[in-house]
Amino acid sequence: MTTDADEVEEPLAGGDVTEGVVRVGDTVRRPVSGASESVRLVLEHLESVEFEGAPRFHGIDVKDRDILDFIDGEVAGRPWPAWVADPEHIASVARLVRAFDDAMEPLGVPARANGLRQGDIPRIPDSIAGAPTLIAHLDVTPENVVFRAGRAAALIDFDMIRPATRAEEVANLLLWWGGWMPEADREAASRNLDPIEAGALIVDTYGLDDAVRTTLVELSINVADRSWFLMKSRAEAFGGGWQRMWDEGVGDRTIRRAQWLRENANDLQRAVASDVSMVNPTSCRTAWPR
Ligand SMILES: Nc1ncnc2c1ncn2[C@@H]1O[C@H](COP(=O)(O)OP(=O)(O)OP(=O)(O)O)[C@@H](O)[C@H]1O
Ligand SMILES: [Mg+2]
Structure with a gap:
Protein backbone atom coordinates (compact mmCIF):
# COMPACT_ATOMS: atom_id res chain seq x y z
CA MET A 1 0.00 0.00 0.00
CA PHE A 70 5.26 8.02 15.62
CA ILE A 71 6.77 7.58 19.07
CA ASP A 72 9.62 5.09 19.25
CA GLY A 73 9.45 2.51 21.98
CA GLU A 74 7.55 -0.55 23.09
CA VAL A 75 3.75 -0.81 23.29
CA ALA A 76 2.03 -3.85 24.78
CA GLY A 77 0.14 -5.98 22.26
CA ARG A 78 -2.18 -8.87 23.00
CA PRO A 79 -1.49 -11.06 24.82
CA TRP A 80 -0.03 -8.50 27.22
CA PRO A 81 3.64 -9.00 28.08
CA ALA A 82 4.51 -9.98 31.67
CA TRP A 83 5.94 -6.54 32.42
CA VAL A 84 2.47 -4.98 32.64
CA ALA A 85 2.42 -6.40 36.19
CA ASP A 86 5.88 -5.14 37.11
CA PRO A 87 5.74 -2.51 39.90
CA GLU A 88 8.38 -0.27 38.27
CA HIS A 89 6.44 -0.24 35.03
CA ILE A 90 3.17 0.43 36.87
CA ALA A 91 4.65 3.26 38.93
CA SER A 92 6.07 4.86 35.80
CA VAL A 93 2.61 4.89 34.22
CA ALA A 94 1.18 6.62 37.30
CA ARG A 95 3.99 9.21 37.11
CA LEU A 96 3.43 9.83 33.40
CA VAL A 97 -0.33 10.22 33.84
CA ARG A 98 0.25 12.59 36.76
CA ALA A 99 2.51 14.68 34.55
CA PHE A 100 -0.08 14.58 31.75
CA ASP A 101 -2.85 15.74 34.09
CA ASP A 102 -0.61 18.47 35.53
CA ALA A 103 0.09 19.66 31.99
CA MET A 104 -3.62 19.54 31.08
CA GLU A 105 -4.98 21.28 34.17
CA PRO A 106 -4.06 24.85 33.13
CA LEU A 107 -6.16 24.42 29.96
CA GLY A 108 -9.17 23.69 32.16
CA VAL A 109 -12.34 22.69 30.36
CA PRO A 110 -12.72 25.03 27.37
CA ALA A 111 -16.19 25.38 25.85
CA ARG A 112 -14.89 23.64 22.72
CA ALA A 113 -14.43 20.47 24.77
CA ASN A 114 -18.04 20.39 25.91
CA GLY A 115 -18.98 18.11 23.05
CA LEU A 116 -16.83 15.43 24.66
CA ARG A 117 -19.00 15.13 27.75
CA GLN A 118 -20.75 11.81 28.19
CA GLY A 119 -24.26 12.23 26.85
CA ASP A 120 -27.47 11.27 28.58
CA ILE A 121 -28.36 7.63 28.21
CA PRO A 122 -31.72 6.30 29.39
CA ARG A 123 -31.55 4.79 32.90
CA ILE A 124 -27.80 5.33 33.30
CA PRO A 125 -26.91 5.99 36.97
CA ASP A 126 -25.76 9.59 37.56
CA SER A 127 -22.03 10.13 37.74
CA ILE A 128 -20.75 10.85 41.25
CA ALA A 129 -17.47 12.24 39.91
CA GLY A 130 -18.32 15.90 40.48
CA ALA A 131 -17.41 18.91 38.35
CA PRO A 132 -14.67 18.29 35.76
CA THR A 133 -11.42 20.14 36.36
CA LEU A 134 -9.40 19.06 33.34
CA ILE A 135 -9.51 17.14 30.08
CA ALA A 136 -8.36 13.66 31.10
CA HIS A 137 -7.06 10.75 28.98
CA LEU A 138 -9.24 8.03 30.56
CA ASP A 139 -8.07 5.19 28.31
CA VAL A 140 -4.64 4.39 29.72
CA THR A 141 -4.62 0.74 28.68
CA PRO A 142 -1.27 -1.02 28.13
CA GLU A 143 -1.91 -0.69 24.37
CA ASN A 144 -2.02 3.08 24.73
CA VAL A 145 1.29 3.70 26.53
CA VAL A 146 4.70 3.78 24.83
CA PHE A 147 7.55 2.50 27.03
CA ARG A 148 11.24 3.21 26.64
CA ALA A 149 13.90 1.47 28.76
CA GLY A 150 11.16 -0.05 30.89
CA ARG A 151 9.50 3.24 31.75
CA ALA A 152 6.30 4.83 30.45
CA ALA A 153 7.42 7.54 28.05
CA ALA A 154 4.29 8.69 26.21
CA LEU A 155 0.54 8.35 26.01
CA ILE A 156 -1.14 7.72 22.68
CA ASP A 157 -4.72 7.22 21.47
CA PHE A 158 -6.67 10.20 22.76
CA ASP A 159 -10.08 9.09 21.48
CA MET A 160 -11.61 8.81 24.96
CA ILE A 161 -10.49 12.21 26.28
CA ARG A 162 -13.20 14.16 28.05
CA PRO A 163 -13.70 16.71 30.81
CA ALA A 164 -13.23 14.81 34.08
CA THR A 165 -11.58 14.84 37.48
CA ARG A 166 -8.21 13.53 38.61
CA ALA A 167 -10.05 10.86 40.59
CA GLU A 168 -11.67 9.58 37.38
CA GLU A 169 -8.24 9.44 35.74
CA VAL A 170 -6.83 7.46 38.68
CA ALA A 171 -9.86 5.13 38.69
CA ASN A 172 -9.00 4.33 35.05
CA LEU A 173 -5.41 3.54 36.09
CA LEU A 174 -6.65 1.24 38.87
CA LEU A 175 -8.72 -0.64 36.33
CA TRP A 176 -5.95 -1.24 33.77
CA TRP A 177 -2.80 -1.26 35.91
CA GLY A 178 -4.13 -2.13 39.38
CA GLY A 179 -6.08 -5.24 38.41
CA TRP A 180 -9.29 -3.84 39.88
CA MET A 181 -11.54 -6.51 38.39
CA PRO A 182 -12.14 -10.22 39.04
CA GLU A 183 -9.02 -12.30 38.51
CA ALA A 184 -10.73 -14.46 35.87
CA ASP A 185 -11.51 -11.39 33.76
CA ARG A 186 -7.95 -10.08 33.75
CA GLU A 187 -5.48 -10.60 30.94
CA ALA A 188 -3.15 -13.49 31.86
CA ALA A 189 -0.23 -11.14 32.48
CA SER A 190 -2.02 -9.28 35.27
CA ARG A 191 -3.77 -12.27 36.81
CA ASN A 192 -1.33 -12.54 39.71
CA LEU A 193 -1.34 -8.85 40.42
CA ASP A 194 -2.35 -7.98 43.98
CA PRO A 195 -5.02 -5.26 43.59
CA ILE A 196 -4.30 -4.03 47.11
CA GLU A 197 -0.56 -3.55 46.52
CA ALA A 198 -0.92 -2.30 42.98
CA GLY A 199 -3.76 0.03 44.01
CA ALA A 200 -1.69 1.58 46.79
CA LEU A 201 1.31 1.93 44.48
CA ILE A 202 -0.71 3.72 41.80
CA VAL A 203 -2.45 6.10 44.17
CA ASP A 204 0.71 6.88 46.15
CA THR A 205 2.75 7.45 43.00
CA TYR A 206 0.10 9.61 41.34
CA GLY A 207 -0.24 11.49 44.63
CA LEU A 208 -3.86 12.29 45.39
CA ASP A 209 -5.18 14.31 48.35
CA ASP A 210 -6.57 12.23 51.22
CA ALA A 211 -10.08 13.58 50.62
CA VAL A 212 -9.98 12.41 47.01
CA ARG A 213 -8.49 9.02 47.91
CA THR A 214 -11.49 8.22 50.08
CA THR A 215 -13.76 8.55 47.04
CA LEU A 216 -11.87 6.17 44.74
CA VAL A 217 -13.61 2.91 45.57
CA GLU A 218 -17.11 4.31 45.38
CA LEU A 219 -16.19 6.16 42.22
CA SER A 220 -14.82 2.97 40.66
CA ILE A 221 -18.11 1.22 41.42
CA ASN A 222 -20.03 4.11 39.89
CA VAL A 223 -17.78 4.06 36.80
CA ALA A 224 -18.36 0.31 36.39
CA ASP A 225 -22.12 0.72 36.82
CA ARG A 226 -22.20 3.49 34.22
CA SER A 227 -19.88 1.63 31.89
CA TRP A 228 -22.48 -1.05 31.09
CA PHE A 229 -24.83 1.63 29.74
CA LEU A 230 -22.08 3.54 27.94
CA MET A 231 -20.67 0.45 26.22
CA LYS A 232 -24.13 -0.68 25.18
CA SER A 233 -25.07 2.68 23.76
CA ARG A 234 -21.75 2.94 21.86
CA ALA A 235 -22.33 -0.53 20.38
CA GLU A 236 -25.79 0.59 19.24
CA ALA A 237 -24.67 3.99 17.96
CA PHE A 238 -21.33 3.13 16.32
CA GLY A 239 -21.36 -0.64 15.67
CA GLY A 240 -17.92 -1.81 14.47
CA GLY A 241 -15.41 -2.54 17.21
CA TRP A 242 -17.86 -1.36 19.90
CA GLN A 243 -20.41 -3.94 18.77
CA ARG A 244 -17.69 -6.59 18.60
CA MET A 245 -16.67 -5.84 22.19
CA TRP A 246 -20.30 -5.98 23.29
CA ASP A 247 -20.82 -9.32 21.52
CA GLU A 248 -17.69 -10.62 23.22
CA GLY A 249 -19.19 -9.89 26.63
CA VAL A 250 -17.81 -6.54 27.73
CA GLY A 251 -21.20 -5.74 29.28
CA ASP A 252 -21.15 -8.84 31.47
CA ARG A 253 -17.55 -8.09 32.42
CA THR A 254 -18.53 -4.64 33.70
CA ILE A 255 -21.29 -6.20 35.79
CA ARG A 256 -18.81 -8.67 37.26
CA ARG A 257 -16.38 -5.83 37.88
CA ALA A 258 -18.97 -3.80 39.76
CA GLN A 259 -19.82 -6.84 41.88
CA TRP A 260 -16.15 -7.58 42.57
CA LEU A 261 -15.55 -3.96 43.60
CA ARG A 262 -18.51 -4.10 45.99
CA GLU A 263 -17.34 -7.39 47.50
CA ASN A 264 -13.79 -6.11 47.98
CA ALA A 265 -14.68 -2.50 48.77
CA ASN A 266 -13.39 -2.43 52.32
CA ASP A 267 -10.02 -4.00 51.52
CA LEU A 268 -9.57 -1.76 48.50
CA GLN A 269 -10.53 1.29 50.54
CA ARG A 270 -7.91 0.43 53.15
CA ALA A 271 -5.32 0.13 50.39
CA VAL A 272 -5.89 3.54 48.84
CA ALA A 273 -7.29 5.73 51.61
CA SER A 274 -6.34 6.59 55.16
CA ASP A 275 -9.97 7.30 56.05
CA VAL A 276 -11.87 4.06 55.58
CA SER A 277 -15.15 5.31 56.98
CA MET A 278 -16.66 6.68 53.82
CA VAL A 279 -16.98 3.57 51.74
CA ASN A 280 -20.53 2.53 51.12
CA PRO A 281 -20.41 -0.13 48.47
CA THR A 282 -24.15 -0.60 48.28
CA SER A 283 -24.97 3.08 47.89
CA CYS A 284 -25.42 3.01 44.15
CA ARG A 285 -26.58 -0.52 43.43
CA THR A 286 -27.76 -0.70 39.88
CA ALA A 287 -30.24 -2.87 38.04
CA TRP A 288 -28.87 -3.52 34.58
CA PRO A 289 -31.65 -3.98 32.03
CA ARG A 290 -31.11 -6.98 29.77
N1 LIG B 1 1.84 7.89 17.94
C1 LIG B 1 2.17 6.61 18.03
N2 LIG B 1 3.44 6.24 18.24
C2 LIG B 1 3.78 4.93 18.32
N3 LIG B 1 2.91 3.92 18.17
C3 LIG B 1 1.64 4.22 17.93
C4 LIG B 1 1.19 5.57 17.86
N4 LIG B 1 -0.12 5.57 17.62
C5 LIG B 1 -0.48 4.29 17.56
N5 LIG B 1 0.56 3.46 17.73
C6 LIG B 1 0.52 1.98 17.74
O1 LIG B 1 -0.64 1.57 17.05
C7 LIG B 1 -1.54 0.90 17.92
C8 LIG B 1 -2.98 1.32 17.61
O2 LIG B 1 -3.09 2.72 17.68
P1 LIG B 1 -4.21 3.46 18.53
O3 LIG B 1 -4.11 3.05 19.96
O4 LIG B 1 -4.07 4.90 18.23
O5 LIG B 1 -5.52 2.93 17.87
P2 LIG B 1 -6.50 1.80 18.37
O6 LIG B 1 -6.03 1.27 19.65
O7 LIG B 1 -6.71 0.87 17.25
O8 LIG B 1 -7.75 2.57 18.60
P3 LIG B 1 -8.77 2.37 19.79
O9 LIG B 1 -7.99 2.23 21.06
O10 LIG B 1 -9.55 3.62 19.66
O11 LIG B 1 -9.47 1.12 19.48
C9 LIG B 1 -1.10 1.28 19.32
O12 LIG B 1 -1.46 0.32 20.28
C10 LIG B 1 0.40 1.41 19.14
O13 LIG B 1 1.02 0.15 19.16
MG1 LIG C 1 -5.46 2.17 21.35
Missing part, protein backbone atom coordinates in the same frame (compact mmCIF):
# COMPACT_ATOMS: atom_id res chain seq x y z
CA THR A 2 1.30 3.47 -0.73
CA THR A 3 0.23 7.06 -0.10
CA ASP A 4 0.32 9.91 -2.61
CA ALA A 5 3.92 10.45 -1.68
CA ASP A 6 4.63 6.79 -2.39
CA GLU A 7 5.50 6.19 1.21
CA VAL A 8 5.02 2.72 2.63
CA GLU A 9 2.08 2.31 4.98
CA GLU A 10 2.61 -0.14 7.81
CA PRO A 11 -0.60 -1.22 9.60
CA LEU A 12 -0.55 -0.74 13.38
CA ALA A 13 -2.68 -3.20 15.28
CA GLY A 14 -3.62 -2.31 18.79
CA GLY A 15 -6.97 -1.52 20.27
CA ASP A 16 -10.47 -2.59 19.57
CA VAL A 17 -12.13 0.30 17.85
CA THR A 18 -10.14 2.40 15.40
CA GLU A 19 -9.45 0.65 12.14
CA GLY A 20 -6.87 1.80 9.63
CA VAL A 21 -4.21 3.17 11.98
CA VAL A 22 -0.95 3.04 10.01
CA ARG A 23 2.64 4.15 10.31
CA VAL A 24 4.10 6.23 7.49
CA GLY A 25 7.77 7.03 8.05
CA ASP A 26 8.05 8.77 11.39
CA THR A 27 4.34 9.58 11.51
CA VAL A 28 1.13 7.77 12.41
CA ARG A 29 -2.05 8.30 10.37
CA ARG A 30 -5.39 7.84 12.12
CA PRO A 31 -8.75 8.21 10.37
CA VAL A 32 -10.39 11.46 11.51
CA SER A 33 -12.96 10.69 14.21
CA GLY A 34 -15.56 12.61 16.18
CA ALA A 35 -12.90 13.30 18.78
CA SER A 36 -10.27 14.56 16.30
CA GLU A 37 -10.94 18.26 16.79
CA SER A 38 -10.60 17.95 20.56
CA VAL A 39 -7.57 15.69 20.24
CA ARG A 40 -5.97 18.41 18.18
CA LEU A 41 -6.83 20.99 20.87
CA VAL A 42 -5.25 18.77 23.52
CA LEU A 43 -2.12 17.90 21.53
CA GLU A 44 -1.54 21.53 20.55
CA HIS A 45 -1.93 22.57 24.17
CA LEU A 46 0.55 19.88 25.26
CA GLU A 47 3.00 21.12 22.64
CA SER A 48 2.61 24.70 23.89
CA VAL A 49 3.52 23.66 27.44
CA GLU A 50 6.35 21.48 26.08
CA PHE A 51 4.93 18.24 27.47
CA GLU A 52 7.07 15.50 25.98
CA GLY A 53 4.87 12.50 26.72
CA ALA A 54 2.47 12.78 23.78
CA PRO A 55 2.77 12.88 19.99
CA ARG A 56 2.62 16.23 18.21
CA PHE A 57 -0.23 16.91 15.82
CA HIS A 58 0.85 17.69 12.25
CA GLY A 59 -2.43 18.32 10.45
CA ILE A 60 -4.60 16.17 8.24
CA ASP A 61 -3.39 14.21 5.20
CA VAL A 62 -4.98 13.82 1.76
CA LYS A 63 -6.81 10.71 2.94
CA ASP A 64 -8.53 12.65 5.74
CA ARG A 65 -6.37 11.18 8.46
CA ASP A 66 -4.79 12.90 11.46
CA ILE A 67 -1.00 13.04 11.17
CA LEU A 68 0.78 12.41 14.48
CA ASP A 69 4.37 11.68 15.48
Whole structure:
Protein backbone atom coordinates (compact mmCIF):
# COMPACT_ATOMS: atom_id res chain seq x y z
CA MET A 1 0.00 0.00 0.00
CA THR A 2 1.30 3.47 -0.73
CA THR A 3 0.23 7.06 -0.10
CA ASP A 4 0.32 9.91 -2.61
CA ALA A 5 3.92 10.45 -1.68
CA ASP A 6 4.63 6.79 -2.39
CA GLU A 7 5.50 6.19 1.21
CA VAL A 8 5.02 2.72 2.63
CA GLU A 9 2.08 2.31 4.98
CA GLU A 10 2.61 -0.14 7.81
CA PRO A 11 -0.60 -1.22 9.60
CA LEU A 12 -0.55 -0.74 13.38
CA ALA A 13 -2.68 -3.20 15.28
CA GLY A 14 -3.62 -2.31 18.79
CA GLY A 15 -6.97 -1.52 20.27
CA ASP A 16 -10.47 -2.59 19.57
CA VAL A 17 -12.13 0.30 17.85
CA THR A 18 -10.14 2.40 15.40
CA GLU A 19 -9.45 0.65 12.14
CA GLY A 20 -6.87 1.80 9.63
CA VAL A 21 -4.21 3.17 11.98
CA VAL A 22 -0.95 3.04 10.01
CA ARG A 23 2.64 4.15 10.31
CA VAL A 24 4.10 6.23 7.49
CA GLY A 25 7.77 7.03 8.05
CA ASP A 26 8.05 8.77 11.39
CA THR A 27 4.34 9.58 11.51
CA VAL A 28 1.13 7.77 12.41
CA ARG A 29 -2.05 8.30 10.37
CA ARG A 30 -5.39 7.84 12.12
CA PRO A 31 -8.75 8.21 10.37
CA VAL A 32 -10.39 11.46 11.51
CA SER A 33 -12.96 10.69 14.21
CA GLY A 34 -15.56 12.61 16.18
CA ALA A 35 -12.90 13.30 18.78
CA SER A 36 -10.27 14.56 16.30
CA GLU A 37 -10.94 18.26 16.79
CA SER A 38 -10.60 17.95 20.56
CA VAL A 39 -7.57 15.69 20.24
CA ARG A 40 -5.97 18.41 18.18
CA LEU A 41 -6.83 20.99 20.87
CA VAL A 42 -5.25 18.77 23.52
CA LEU A 43 -2.12 17.90 21.53
CA GLU A 44 -1.54 21.53 20.55
CA HIS A 45 -1.93 22.57 24.17
CA LEU A 46 0.55 19.88 25.26
CA GLU A 47 3.00 21.12 22.64
CA SER A 48 2.61 24.70 23.89
CA VAL A 49 3.52 23.66 27.44
CA GLU A 50 6.35 21.48 26.08
CA PHE A 51 4.93 18.24 27.47
CA GLU A 52 7.07 15.50 25.98
CA GLY A 53 4.87 12.50 26.72
CA ALA A 54 2.47 12.78 23.78
CA PRO A 55 2.77 12.88 19.99
CA ARG A 56 2.62 16.23 18.21
CA PHE A 57 -0.23 16.91 15.82
CA HIS A 58 0.85 17.69 12.25
CA GLY A 59 -2.43 18.32 10.45
CA ILE A 60 -4.60 16.17 8.24
CA ASP A 61 -3.39 14.21 5.20
CA VAL A 62 -4.98 13.82 1.76
CA LYS A 63 -6.81 10.71 2.94
CA ASP A 64 -8.53 12.65 5.74
CA ARG A 65 -6.37 11.18 8.46
CA ASP A 66 -4.79 12.90 11.46
CA ILE A 67 -1.00 13.04 11.17
CA LEU A 68 0.78 12.41 14.48
CA ASP A 69 4.37 11.68 15.48
CA PHE A 70 5.26 8.02 15.62
CA ILE A 71 6.77 7.58 19.07
CA ASP A 72 9.62 5.09 19.25
CA GLY A 73 9.45 2.51 21.98
CA GLU A 74 7.55 -0.55 23.09
CA VAL A 75 3.75 -0.81 23.29
CA ALA A 76 2.03 -3.85 24.78
CA GLY A 77 0.14 -5.98 22.26
CA ARG A 78 -2.18 -8.87 23.00
CA PRO A 79 -1.49 -11.06 24.82
CA TRP A 80 -0.03 -8.50 27.22
CA PRO A 81 3.64 -9.00 28.08
CA ALA A 82 4.51 -9.98 31.67
CA TRP A 83 5.94 -6.54 32.42
CA VAL A 84 2.47 -4.98 32.64
CA ALA A 85 2.42 -6.40 36.19
CA ASP A 86 5.88 -5.14 37.11
CA PRO A 87 5.74 -2.51 39.90
CA GLU A 88 8.38 -0.27 38.27
CA HIS A 89 6.44 -0.24 35.03
CA ILE A 90 3.17 0.43 36.87
CA ALA A 91 4.65 3.26 38.93
CA SER A 92 6.07 4.86 35.80
CA VAL A 93 2.61 4.89 34.22
CA ALA A 94 1.18 6.62 37.30
CA ARG A 95 3.99 9.21 37.11
CA LEU A 96 3.43 9.83 33.40
CA VAL A 97 -0.33 10.22 33.84
CA ARG A 98 0.25 12.59 36.76
CA ALA A 99 2.51 14.68 34.55
CA PHE A 100 -0.08 14.58 31.75
CA ASP A 101 -2.85 15.74 34.09
CA ASP A 102 -0.61 18.47 35.53
CA ALA A 103 0.09 19.66 31.99
CA MET A 104 -3.62 19.54 31.08
CA GLU A 105 -4.98 21.28 34.17
CA PRO A 106 -4.06 24.85 33.13
CA LEU A 107 -6.16 24.42 29.96
CA GLY A 108 -9.17 23.69 32.16
CA VAL A 109 -12.34 22.69 30.36
CA PRO A 110 -12.72 25.03 27.37
CA ALA A 111 -16.19 25.38 25.85
CA ARG A 112 -14.89 23.64 22.72
CA ALA A 113 -14.43 20.47 24.77
CA ASN A 114 -18.04 20.39 25.91
CA GLY A 115 -18.98 18.11 23.05
CA LEU A 116 -16.83 15.43 24.66
CA ARG A 117 -19.00 15.13 27.75
CA GLN A 118 -20.75 11.81 28.19
CA GLY A 119 -24.26 12.23 26.85
CA ASP A 120 -27.47 11.27 28.58
CA ILE A 121 -28.36 7.63 28.21
CA PRO A 122 -31.72 6.30 29.39
CA ARG A 123 -31.55 4.79 32.90
CA ILE A 124 -27.80 5.33 33.30
CA PRO A 125 -26.91 5.99 36.97
CA ASP A 126 -25.76 9.59 37.56
CA SER A 127 -22.03 10.13 37.74
CA ILE A 128 -20.75 10.85 41.25
CA ALA A 129 -17.47 12.24 39.91
CA GLY A 130 -18.32 15.90 40.48
CA ALA A 131 -17.41 18.91 38.35
CA PRO A 132 -14.67 18.29 35.76
CA THR A 133 -11.42 20.14 36.36
CA LEU A 134 -9.40 19.06 33.34
CA ILE A 135 -9.51 17.14 30.08
CA ALA A 136 -8.36 13.66 31.10
CA HIS A 137 -7.06 10.75 28.98
CA LEU A 138 -9.24 8.03 30.56
CA ASP A 139 -8.07 5.19 28.31
CA VAL A 140 -4.64 4.39 29.72
CA THR A 141 -4.62 0.74 28.68
CA PRO A 142 -1.27 -1.02 28.13
CA GLU A 143 -1.91 -0.69 24.37
CA ASN A 144 -2.02 3.08 24.73
CA VAL A 145 1.29 3.70 26.53
CA VAL A 146 4.70 3.78 24.83
CA PHE A 147 7.55 2.50 27.03
CA ARG A 148 11.24 3.21 26.64
CA ALA A 149 13.90 1.47 28.76
CA GLY A 150 11.16 -0.05 30.89
CA ARG A 151 9.50 3.24 31.75
CA ALA A 152 6.30 4.83 30.45
CA ALA A 153 7.42 7.54 28.05
CA ALA A 154 4.29 8.69 26.21
CA LEU A 155 0.54 8.35 26.01
CA ILE A 156 -1.14 7.72 22.68
CA ASP A 157 -4.72 7.22 21.47
CA PHE A 158 -6.67 10.20 22.76
CA ASP A 159 -10.08 9.09 21.48
CA MET A 160 -11.61 8.81 24.96
CA ILE A 161 -10.49 12.21 26.28
CA ARG A 162 -13.20 14.16 28.05
CA PRO A 163 -13.70 16.71 30.81
CA ALA A 164 -13.23 14.81 34.08
CA THR A 165 -11.58 14.84 37.48
CA ARG A 166 -8.21 13.53 38.61
CA ALA A 167 -10.05 10.86 40.59
CA GLU A 168 -11.67 9.58 37.38
CA GLU A 169 -8.24 9.44 35.74
CA VAL A 170 -6.83 7.46 38.68
CA ALA A 171 -9.86 5.13 38.69
CA ASN A 172 -9.00 4.33 35.05
CA LEU A 173 -5.41 3.54 36.09
CA LEU A 174 -6.65 1.24 38.87
CA LEU A 175 -8.72 -0.64 36.33
CA TRP A 176 -5.95 -1.24 33.77
CA TRP A 177 -2.80 -1.26 35.91
CA GLY A 178 -4.13 -2.13 39.38
CA GLY A 179 -6.08 -5.24 38.41
CA TRP A 180 -9.29 -3.84 39.88
CA MET A 181 -11.54 -6.51 38.39
CA PRO A 182 -12.14 -10.22 39.04
CA GLU A 183 -9.02 -12.30 38.51
CA ALA A 184 -10.73 -14.46 35.87
CA ASP A 185 -11.51 -11.39 33.76
CA ARG A 186 -7.95 -10.08 33.75
CA GLU A 187 -5.48 -10.60 30.94
CA ALA A 188 -3.15 -13.49 31.86
CA ALA A 189 -0.23 -11.14 32.48
CA SER A 190 -2.02 -9.28 35.27
CA ARG A 191 -3.77 -12.27 36.81
CA ASN A 192 -1.33 -12.54 39.71
CA LEU A 193 -1.34 -8.85 40.42
CA ASP A 194 -2.35 -7.98 43.98
CA PRO A 195 -5.02 -5.26 43.59
CA ILE A 196 -4.30 -4.03 47.11
CA GLU A 197 -0.56 -3.55 46.52
CA ALA A 198 -0.92 -2.30 42.98
CA GLY A 199 -3.76 0.03 44.01
CA ALA A 200 -1.69 1.58 46.79
CA LEU A 201 1.31 1.93 44.48
CA ILE A 202 -0.71 3.72 41.80
CA VAL A 203 -2.45 6.10 44.17
CA ASP A 204 0.71 6.88 46.15
CA THR A 205 2.75 7.45 43.00
CA TYR A 206 0.10 9.61 41.34
CA GLY A 207 -0.24 11.49 44.63
CA LEU A 208 -3.86 12.29 45.39
CA ASP A 209 -5.18 14.31 48.35
CA ASP A 210 -6.57 12.23 51.22
CA ALA A 211 -10.08 13.58 50.62
CA VAL A 212 -9.98 12.41 47.01
CA ARG A 213 -8.49 9.02 47.91
CA THR A 214 -11.49 8.22 50.08
CA THR A 215 -13.76 8.55 47.04
CA LEU A 216 -11.87 6.17 44.74
CA VAL A 217 -13.61 2.91 45.57
CA GLU A 218 -17.11 4.31 45.38
CA LEU A 219 -16.19 6.16 42.22
CA SER A 220 -14.82 2.97 40.66
CA ILE A 221 -18.11 1.22 41.42
CA ASN A 222 -20.03 4.11 39.89
CA VAL A 223 -17.78 4.06 36.80
CA ALA A 224 -18.36 0.31 36.39
CA ASP A 225 -22.12 0.72 36.82
CA ARG A 226 -22.20 3.49 34.22
CA SER A 227 -19.88 1.63 31.89
CA TRP A 228 -22.48 -1.05 31.09
CA PHE A 229 -24.83 1.63 29.74
CA LEU A 230 -22.08 3.54 27.94
CA MET A 231 -20.67 0.45 26.22
CA LYS A 232 -24.13 -0.68 25.18
CA SER A 233 -25.07 2.68 23.76
CA ARG A 234 -21.75 2.94 21.86
CA ALA A 235 -22.33 -0.53 20.38
CA GLU A 236 -25.79 0.59 19.24
CA ALA A 237 -24.67 3.99 17.96
CA PHE A 238 -21.33 3.13 16.32
CA GLY A 239 -21.36 -0.64 15.67
CA GLY A 240 -17.92 -1.81 14.47
CA GLY A 241 -15.41 -2.54 17.21
CA TRP A 242 -17.86 -1.36 19.90
CA GLN A 243 -20.41 -3.94 18.77
CA ARG A 244 -17.69 -6.59 18.60
CA MET A 245 -16.67 -5.84 22.19
CA TRP A 246 -20.30 -5.98 23.29
CA ASP A 247 -20.82 -9.32 21.52
CA GLU A 248 -17.69 -10.62 23.22
CA GLY A 249 -19.19 -9.89 26.63
CA VAL A 250 -17.81 -6.54 27.73
CA GLY A 251 -21.20 -5.74 29.28
CA ASP A 252 -21.15 -8.84 31.47
CA ARG A 253 -17.55 -8.09 32.42
CA THR A 254 -18.53 -4.64 33.70
CA ILE A 255 -21.29 -6.20 35.79
CA ARG A 256 -18.81 -8.67 37.26
CA ARG A 257 -16.38 -5.83 37.88
CA ALA A 258 -18.97 -3.80 39.76
CA GLN A 259 -19.82 -6.84 41.88
CA TRP A 260 -16.15 -7.58 42.57
CA LEU A 261 -15.55 -3.96 43.60
CA ARG A 262 -18.51 -4.10 45.99
CA GLU A 263 -17.34 -7.39 47.50
CA ASN A 264 -13.79 -6.11 47.98
CA ALA A 265 -14.68 -2.50 48.77
CA ASN A 266 -13.39 -2.43 52.32
CA ASP A 267 -10.02 -4.00 51.52
CA LEU A 268 -9.57 -1.76 48.50
CA GLN A 269 -10.53 1.29 50.54
CA ARG A 270 -7.91 0.43 53.15
CA ALA A 271 -5.32 0.13 50.39
CA VAL A 272 -5.89 3.54 48.84
CA ALA A 273 -7.29 5.73 51.61
CA SER A 274 -6.34 6.59 55.16
CA ASP A 275 -9.97 7.30 56.05
CA VAL A 276 -11.87 4.06 55.58
CA SER A 277 -15.15 5.31 56.98
CA MET A 278 -16.66 6.68 53.82
CA VAL A 279 -16.98 3.57 51.74
CA ASN A 280 -20.53 2.53 51.12
CA PRO A 281 -20.41 -0.13 48.47
CA THR A 282 -24.15 -0.60 48.28
CA SER A 283 -24.97 3.08 47.89
CA CYS A 284 -25.42 3.01 44.15
CA ARG A 285 -26.58 -0.52 43.43
CA THR A 286 -27.76 -0.70 39.88
CA ALA A 287 -30.24 -2.87 38.04
CA TRP A 288 -28.87 -3.52 34.58
CA PRO A 289 -31.65 -3.98 32.03
CA ARG A 290 -31.11 -6.98 29.77
N1 LIG B 1 1.84 7.89 17.94
C1 LIG B 1 2.17 6.61 18.03
N2 LIG B 1 3.44 6.24 18.24
C2 LIG B 1 3.78 4.93 18.32
N3 LIG B 1 2.91 3.92 18.17
C3 LIG B 1 1.64 4.22 17.93
C4 LIG B 1 1.19 5.57 17.86
N4 LIG B 1 -0.12 5.57 17.62
C5 LIG B 1 -0.48 4.29 17.56
N5 LIG B 1 0.56 3.46 17.73
C6 LIG B 1 0.52 1.98 17.74
O1 LIG B 1 -0.64 1.57 17.05
C7 LIG B 1 -1.54 0.90 17.92
C8 LIG B 1 -2.98 1.32 17.61
O2 LIG B 1 -3.09 2.72 17.68
P1 LIG B 1 -4.21 3.46 18.53
O3 LIG B 1 -4.11 3.05 19.96
O4 LIG B 1 -4.07 4.90 18.23
O5 LIG B 1 -5.52 2.93 17.87
P2 LIG B 1 -6.50 1.80 18.37
O6 LIG B 1 -6.03 1.27 19.65
O7 LIG B 1 -6.71 0.87 17.25
O8 LIG B 1 -7.75 2.57 18.60
P3 LIG B 1 -8.77 2.37 19.79
O9 LIG B 1 -7.99 2.23 21.06
O10 LIG B 1 -9.55 3.62 19.66
O11 LIG B 1 -9.47 1.12 19.48
C9 LIG B 1 -1.10 1.28 19.32
O12 LIG B 1 -1.46 0.32 20.28
C10 LIG B 1 0.40 1.41 19.14
O13 LIG B 1 1.02 0.15 19.16
MG1 LIG C 1 -5.46 2.17 21.35
